[in-house]
Amino acid sequence: MTTTQEPLTNRSASEEHNYPTLLRIGHKYVTTLGQRLAVGGFRGPQDIAVSPDGSYYVLNRGSANLQQVPRTRYVRVNIEDEGYENDIVPEIDGLVLSEGDDRLPSPVMCVLDCAATLFNTDERANAVVAINTSGETIGVWGESGDGPGHLNGPSGIALDADENLWVVNSRDHRVQHFTRDGKYLGGFGELGNQPGQLNHPWGISVDPVDGTLVVADWHNSRVQRFSTDGTAMQIIGSPGTGVGELDHPSGVVVDRYGDIYVADRNNHRVLMFNWRGNFIESFRGDATINPRGISRLMGNPDILRQRDNIINLDREKRLKYPTSVRVDNEGRLFITDTGRYRVQIYEKLCRVLQPHEVEDAALHVDPGLN
Template sequence: MKITNAAGRSWHFSHAIGRNTAEHNPGNPDLGDTGGFGSPYSLTIFDENTFFVVSRGWDTKLPEQIHDSYKRIGKVGLDQHHFGDFARNEFTWPSGITKSKNGTIFISDEFENLIKLFDPNKIVPYPEFSLETESIGSWGKFGKNPGEFNSPNGIQFDAQDNIIVVDSYNHRIQKFTSGGEYIMHWGKFGKNPGEFNTPWGITLDDNQNIYVADWGNNRVQKFDPQGKFIMTFGDENSNSGNLNHPADVAIDSENDVYVTDWGNKKINIYEPNGEIITSLYGDATELSKAGKNVVSRQLAWSQAYQHVEVEEFTKLGLFGRPIGIEINYNNTIVITDTKGRLQVYKKVKDFVEPPKNVKVLHPQ
């Protein structure tokens, strides 16, 4: 197991989930029900052991008679159990995902400039799909006026069950009721505090402070619940931990801040004050259950897998482009990786830094 230690904390790599596929492979006696993703983009924790993943798939919708099963929402367990998928061919560019207090799944489509709603319990077994809409509601339209969108991306609910939307190409943050009624917005294009350049991901801490991945400005900005600027970190003015087009942000139960550093292909972890702690680079050197499913049924792949060098496994384990990140209350960290998988880490606060200037004697 790969372990990253820093500042009295440990991050244990746990396992990978999924593979680059449109398939859902149920009933393997050894591996269970497995599946995968087509360019996994974002995710939301549904409960402590279950989450939903947005697969971006191809760039456009296909004709009605041809479904793009790579573009869909997957329901997956931390134990790698793949419950199934839904909303195939429902989107053009699905982006952010979150859930309301009653469990309804909300997903932003940055091309259609809509927020769409889905029943979390409705699964359409592979390879079936519905030509009729699976959405149970939607709202939003293109524009630059308050309440309108130009490429909605990251979305999160606050404690009042209002939804906060990153309106990327309008370079602002908007707040709505869960029914789509406009409440407020803040931000404009620029690089000064409180301004944005194509913001992307968003999260809230326990005090309802709002963190935004300011993609074009290479930084994360923090605001109070009313949108008042508090601080920024990760930009060129920071002492360390400089970001290169951050995509998403998440916070663990001890208020450490995790940022998917899309351009640098890593996860940066910061203290609450913005001081860098360490980075994760990806450690998925062992196949997921979904990957093992493929190897087990393809003789040629099985033979090739046995001859892969250790160095190649190390390279394969690194992140492609990390995008989405979510953390549950047990400090289990789940990251979407453009290599068609998720990577899972567990934070453990039991590491003790060795004293400085102390010799360690090794027995002969």
Template sequence: MVDPIVPFTISGQQVIEIGLSYLPGMTLPKQPHAWRTGSVDLGSDALMSVSYWSGHGDIIRRGDRTRREFGGLVGPRGVSRCGEGLAVIAQPSIGRLSQVDSEGRIRQHLDLPGVSPWFACRWQDRWLVSDDTRKAVLMVSLDGRTIDQLPTPFPLRSVRSAVPLDDNHYLLCDRESQSVVVLSRLGELVWRYGRTNYPSSEDGCLTSPEHAIPLQAGVAIADTRNHRVLFVNWQGEPVWSLGGVGQVGSSPGRLWHPISVSSTPDGSRLLVTDAGNDRVLEVSLDGQVTACHGDSLVDSGIFHLPRSLESTPAGYAVADSYNNRVSTFGPNGQGIVHTSTALDKPLFWPRHTSVIDGITVVSDSRNGRVLVSHEENSHGWRELALTLAGRHLELIDPHAVRKSKRGWLLTDTGLNAVLLFEPHTGEVLHAWCGEQATIASGTADVSRLPLEDVHDAVIDDDRTVWFANTGHNTLATLQYGASRLCNVTPVWPSGALSPLCAPRSVDVVGDQVLVTDSGNHRVVMLTRSGTVAGAYGRRRGHAIDCLSDPRFARISGSRIAIADYLNDRVLLVPRTALATDPPTMESAL
């Protein structure tokens, strides 16, 4: 494997990438791939795959290995076989199911107002629909006129796929609860695999599974962020695994974000949509790859779901979330050092690390603690203890910690709050929180605002608080001491609006505002009034000028430091590499 610290040049500007590696003799792809989201075997030598980001589908012929593109789709997600040589494609953004034949011809559209279908398949004489927006499983008549919601024994968090098991049971993949379950039509829980709300690659655990199908001997699971397809028997015992953590990439036996799995019409093979590698794999029932359609150029790197990248006096620091560690390295990526424990306890999903006034700070998020240590004594950790109105304040899911003129600023998504506190005493000076947050109700030090799932905040030199108001898809500002938020909507100089989707970080330096626009897979530089000065991230992908769900960005001198979360890498990008024109229709997100 080559060194995972790789410089690339874009329009004369050098971008440094740290994380991914590339197979011998190969280099970074110049064009973004389609990022396939589903595939199915239609029989008669024809495979079909669809891509959410490009909005098209492909018909792949096994015999001559030709590929023909077809259109007429909008944001396709799941695809399943619904008849001889016929597939149904779910399009959640427009509430539509489309039936397409093995020649790529659209036979029928079925529009479902108010429904966001991520996956659909036939069950007896109806459609079984996974509605991820409603967090519900629906039974829909073939003409769409009758829609019934199936009961469940617990609230669903992310309904990515529901597939029939028999006449009375179905297999449900709930990505955010990290589990796959069998439920009856009456809502009874019959079988489960995965530890609820505990993402891990340990036995009995999953991490963001996107799809699963029942087979005679057990269940095949696309365990997406563990980068594997897992086969589990009906006794809940893992039988085989293809790919896995530490085996990320495209070389033999490796996967990168496998997003769906289906079976051939005769049940003799599986079809795996290996999204990150832009390919479809045919896999035997014992987990051996028998054919590959398409391929990628990447191999495993040193990071897995990096959550933040901050500059430090010695270089940079990364919160390497899935690897449960923080990593530091020099200004050009050299001398990487990993830290995975503090106070005799392993880190668990650290979301942020930085150095403030010579003190190393780590948000050990799923342990609900913030750790601090003087940089020259990395073993001298202590846990930060905060108080509000004289009472201890328990942290739930701490994110970014940063310095302001009045103290330090901490964002905690579990509390849905931003806390300004005195770092030496831990006293909270002021808290800005969501209107329904339970934090210190009635206390004068708390401002209740329309904040939802706020991920980051900063106070600028003019005492304006900027919020990455993730749950409301907005960048919001508040003059210190005021009570009403103002939303900032990015606008290109041409006048074209450029709305945000799930902004997760914000940074302000002088007159420049940097926003991580995660749902649009880009980082945007704005003026204070909201005019777009530049953007980085052409579309989703791992070409060097593309990003995939970036979670964090900071201005670092002449560079922008980006944690490119789903690409398992971090980037150091010159400010001059930002695009200053709106994306064309071809490359629009």
């Protein structure tokens, strides 16, 4: 791994040609999926895998009440009709994962490949689990340890353009590259707070524009970009609660324009940065109650009366410990709102500008324009 000595805050202008210039219009709140522990609800949702066919797979990890591993590892949802199509219960060696099963106790993050296989990390089993969308376990791989190819508290997982996997090792502060069946291809990372060093990293995303890796450097409260050989390229954010600052970020995703969304978990918000690493926008949550939630409320007059007396319902909309962020090809942003049993969805509104539309304008800073 190459560690750059100078602070890394901005990428060079020479990289600018890779990324489109955007007219940023904003983000439109779309809908909220999920509710508390009801049928069609989520149990400690951690992540969501995006499928090109319009289905989405929400990865669950127990709940405060159950205090155990949920049988339902994934819930398949379709956001078009806010439908919950079915629960996906993993089978391992022909046996259905049972309540309290300690074989795969701690799923963390997931990703879906082009063959409709769901891969999720399991941080206590030190494993990557491959499940098809019927719930059959295709493979479980991973060897515990700190050596090359070993897993130690695996958390973030991402597919690259070749459909190989990048897996974050949270407990030994490394990022490793594997084939989908677990063959080790390489890796980098070490503990520390200097540029290029990591401290209990969590999520990871592959920048679709240039293939670089963006890692949520959780305990350093920052995000870092690396080349695939581990060269530190960029530091995004700094510890804090202010504008553009991060407090223990968990998930991270880069969209097709190079914009970086970060689940700023302990600040209960999501931040968006551009490819330069400049803060652009924040999301604090706009949740609305979906039809299933409404029907549940309608069935309980006591709760209806209670809600009618609430002065400030603003709190209910807000994110609570958002763990992951994902995007799809439609420009939608999915925020796994773990502490509120739901996924909040936004739609990105922007226009890609052609070069002639922005010629000279990029150099123009005229206060008089205000």
